[in-house]
Amino acid sequence: MFAVAAIAILVAMALVLWRLFSGPTLYDRVLAVNSFGTLAVLLIAILGFLAGRPDFLDIALLYALINFVGTIAILKFFRYRAIGDETPRAERAGEAGE
Amino acid sequence: MSRGEERVKIIANALVLGGLWLLLSGIYEPLLLAFGAGSVAVVVALMARMDRVDGAAPEWHLKPLAFAAYLVWLLKEIARANWAVTKVILAPHMRLRQHLFAVPVTSRSDLAQVTFANSITLTPGTITIETEPGRFLVHALSYDDATPGELADMDARVAATESRRA
Amino acid sequence: MNWLANAQEILAWGLILSGSAFLLIGAFGIVRLPDFWARLHAASIPDSAGMILLFLGMAVHAGFGLVTVKLVIIGLFLFLTGPTSTHATANAALVSGLRPREGEGLEADEPLELAPDPQPERAP
Structure with a gap:
């Protein structure tokens, strides 16, 4: 049963990867990265059960944390062109998206 | 403090x-x-x-039991909405009717508003795009005349879990 | 006792398989739907239904214990952050000027102000 789920997740990841590479806008790619991350969390958890090693769940938890922070950081970077407190330059994000 | x-x-x-x-x-x-x-x-x-x-500490003005009941209702909503979007995706001719519209928000506390916004996004088919004072901008995948009513119902349910109207 | 274990296995099977199905449907939607705004909705299917069903299935399979506690913690975290990142993506797209194509006979409500959110003020 976990093998079936793992294969389903891998197929879903491949589909999402296709969207990641074909875009067309920046936000499609961010969306795809975010979905890919969620799928990766699920895959790691499932692999833990498949291998009989529940320790994998710790890695999944860590990956979930990093995935969320990473998505927010990417979006913030493209919106303000800076990760820290900088003057907003949101207009340029639109051009980058085309 | x-x-x-x-x-x-x-x-x-x-x-x-x-x-x-x-x-x-x-x-x-x-x-x-x-x-x-x-x-x-x-x-x-x-x-x-x-x-x-x-110094902006989050404040918790929710009735725990009412909130738990709301979560149960929300899970049912999520199941229903997922099924609706699944049908849209799998249909041979996708019937999309995208719409960006404003939804009034009656709950006052930050936590209740966050709950409402996240609930809208969690139910596939509707996504909160922008939060403004007193209203949210919501994008719907296949909009019909019943959508605003459903969201108003959700808003009323969220507002009912607030313990104190500020 | 045996039938109970069987029922548990069957329930776990059902939950995990249906969760996997929703993951595939969501990924298929991400590929198939015509524009970014529609894809947002497809992306929230794996985030909500797929994730919830898979974690429920794994929790049912594992039974009570430390593993289930971890599953619940990861699940809760994804439950809270999934919509938040979807909202952040959509909001960034809106601010950058991307607009959905409206359905027939519909007119979009515009955001009140397109200025980006003010940065949080620094305390002195």
Whole structure:
């Protein structure tokens, strides 16, 4: 049963990867990265059960944390062109998206 | 925040974080417990410093039981909405009717508004795109005349879980 | 006792398989739907239904214990952050000027102000 789920997740990841590479806008790619991350969390958890090693769940938890922070950081970077407190330059994000 | 409240908060944070460590680690050896105590101390110090910098502590004005009932209702909604979007995706001719529209928000507290916005996004088919004072901008995948009514119903349910109308 | 274990296995099977199905449907939607705004909705299917069903299935399979506690913690975290990142993506797209194509006979409500959110003020 976990093998079936793992294969389903891998197929879903491949589909999402296709969207990641074909875009067309920046936000499609961010969306795809975010979905890919969620799928990766699920895959790691499932692999833990498949291998009989529940320790994998710790890695999944860590990956979930990093995935969320990473998505927010990417979006913030493209919106303000800076990760820290900088003057907003949101207009340029639109051009980058085309 | 007074000195005493701050101290209570630091102790509560330390207890929650320590409990989380014990739950997640599952290995109770002196060395690892010491690591846990050390990281709890560092995080609590960081949080105390952040509180001094921005001072915007989240406030919890919810009725726990009503909120639990709301979550059950929300899960049912999620199931229904997922099925609806699944049908749209799998249909040979996708019937999309995208629409960006404003939804009035009646709940007052930040937590209730966050709950409402997240609930809208969690139910596939509708996504909160922008939060403005008193209204949210919502994007719907296949909009019909019943959509605003459903969202108003959700809003009323969220507002009903608030314990105090500020 | 045996039938109970069987029922548990069957329930776990059902939950995990249906969760996997929703993951595939969501990923298929991400590929198939015509524009970014529609894809947002497809992306929230794996985030909500797929994730919830898979974690429920794994929790049922594992039974009570430390593993289930971890599953619940990861699940709760994804439950809270999934919509938040979807909202952040959509909001960034809106601010950058991307607009959905409206359905027939519909007119979009515009955001009140397109200025980006003010940065949080620094305390003195």
